[in-house]
Amino acid sequence: MTLTSRVHKKAPNISSLFCNKGHPDLLLVARQRSVQPHPDPESNQSDSGQSSGSVIRKSVTMPKVIAPVVSTETDDKMRAFAEQVFASETKGEDVRDEFSMFDVADDCPIMHQEMAHHLQEDEDNEKRKKRQQRSRTMAVPVACTSHASVAPVVDVEVDMPTYLEVPDFQRVAIIGDYASGVTMDDFELSCKGIYRAMAIREKYMRLCYQRFPNTASQYLREIEGEPFKAEDQVQPVFTPPPKDGEDPFDASTLPKNLGYVARMKEGVIYVYDTAAAADKHQPRDLPSPDYNTFIDDMNFLIALIAQGPTKTYTHRRLKFLMSKFNVHEMLNEMEEMKELKLNPHRDFYNCRKVDTHIHAAACMNQKHLLRFIKRSYRVDADRIVHKLNGKEVTMKELFQSLNLHPYDLTVDSLDVHAGRQTFQRFDKFNAKYNPVGAHELRDLYMKTENHINGEYFATIIKEVASDLEDAKYQYAEPRLSIYGCNPNEWTKLSGWFVRHRVLSPHLKWMIQVPRIYDVFRARDFVPHFGKMLENIFLPVFEATIDPHSNPELSLFLQHVTGFDSVDDESKHSGHMFCTKSPKPEEWDITKNPSYTYYIYYMYANITMLNQLRRERGMNTFLFRPHCGEAGAVTHLLASFMTADNISHGLNLKKSPVLQYLYFLGQIPIAMSPLSNNSLFLEYAKNPLLEFHKKGLVVSLSTDDPMQFHYTKEPLMEEYAIAAQVFKLSTCDMCEISRSSILQSALSDEEKIHFLGDHYLKEGPEGNDIRKTNVAQIRMAYRYETLCYELNLIKEGLKAEGNIPGGVT
């Protein structure tokens, strides 16, 4: 049964099932206790003193249903009304509305008067006490199924978190059996599996200096009977924007050569003290992921996501989370809105938001590109810009060879926008990167390497950055490509970056690696997959060991925040990653390895790289692959083990186990419903709203404004459409904006500035409403809900009497 209770700041109150194992029907104790939903090591001491432990025991008997006394007059009126309603049913649709007394529109707006009443600052104490009293007596629903003579005593165990700054709100809680309607055995089995899955993720995140939430770590330690140590938590490091007067392109500040040797072995680059040590494969003592353990862990997770009881359990938990949010919203919408209305200065428009997933080559919208092409022609018509069949040509000649004049170009003839033709056709979508279908124009305007050294591309990006700076509250994380076809790619890319000074505080750079080994191998550009990995990672290791050997690359790397893995996920490779898979140096066939194979080797190399860079006090890299846009659900499993956060995640819809794990791990998902709408999934079917309601961490991103957006502010367009289609509230939108900042690679300094000093703390404590405009009630709801789910896992393992650490 569901119960809602009104709770208060000083003695807040959540009906918690944490301790209620008895049969729910007969005995429930309503007890108010002051506890943290989870012991935060820092705030715990101060809270423990407030435990009141007052017990309310209410004895209640089965109420009789008494027919209300009604006058005949009222009776007659009702009958007349009923007849009218009945009559209206038989009439046309147009009049029926007047009589639809029994249903309320889905989006029932809150009346002005009601809101005004709600906004009244202080309710007098007298009223408050009365309400509290009433909520206590009403809190316990009564049911008696057997003998009326036995008066059931209903005891409700109520655990209450204490926060300083969360206004009163109504909490949703379930009283009774916590196993979610699955059998005790299934419940315990599921909890065991979920615990191990979470422990696996935690291990791989730490190894790679990626994030794992404190709250989940605390529960894992409790399950293991180990103390939680805040110092064990790791955080990635990002370069803050340059201070006034600081030159971000000054190579003289780069650290000195360490003299180490980096060499690839079995697809992973290791760091050795000397060349002799490298010959004997005696790497420096840095923890590295173990291939066989990784495969074991992966196989365990594959078994887990296919396990019947765990599927049922997680499916039910997710359904519950959805319903719980709906009830929370229904009960507290006004209180949340009240908080926001009373919050000075901040609204959705001046909340910082990050476009967490955008490709540099398509970061301008189609109109911007069109205008730029026309302008460049007016200025540079006689400039030599291209090499056509070995001959240098001017822009005028280039356009003539394409039978075009820029004056005649329109967004329609430019034809870079995705539409109906691209749905389920990634190949057609890729072709849209060529303006007017001409790859020459793509080379000229959207490449870093061309006859004009990528000048136009740099200018376009700087214009986009300048638009973001004008908008002030918007940031973006564009991806530039490294293909791994040639070891010089990094030098060329960083040369372009430094030459054109493509740096803006509003842009955080990422490197995307397309999964197109098969294309390179077929043309014999690389001898095996290992070479491709080496081309991608070795230059970065070398620049990390000896920054002066490649100063431009070293400077560029300071502004690179992570790696992405991109391509059409719906392509099947037919390869299964296992212990028998050939090592990358042996992978010399033209077939592409599987998604998981790519992911593992990217993760392993990023891990080694981060360990080295951490040791040198340099910024570290996150792994943020495109994942779950299409293709097999195992992609999401590989990212669960290796990625700090992902882009898309649509296929989480298909696996309740993974979806629940992404929820527990609070793994951020950058979603782009407009992009999906043109490629893989109609807008209305996008799971964004569903994920958001359930408490998965989602952010909104544009993916490719050139292909999908119309306006000058594509990120706002993305938010606006989502808000309209999904009827998001201001609080929802600000929550998504806040998540985008947390997910992003903005530096610690910037996050403190945008989110508040305590942004790393989880729950309402970490939220500064003055900066984020997210209601504290929402934060408390999210935090308590997460703690509740994590606690269930703990209870499940306790029930089985598992020895700490003995979970297999």
Ligand SMILES: [Zn+2]
């Ligand atoms: Zn993308």
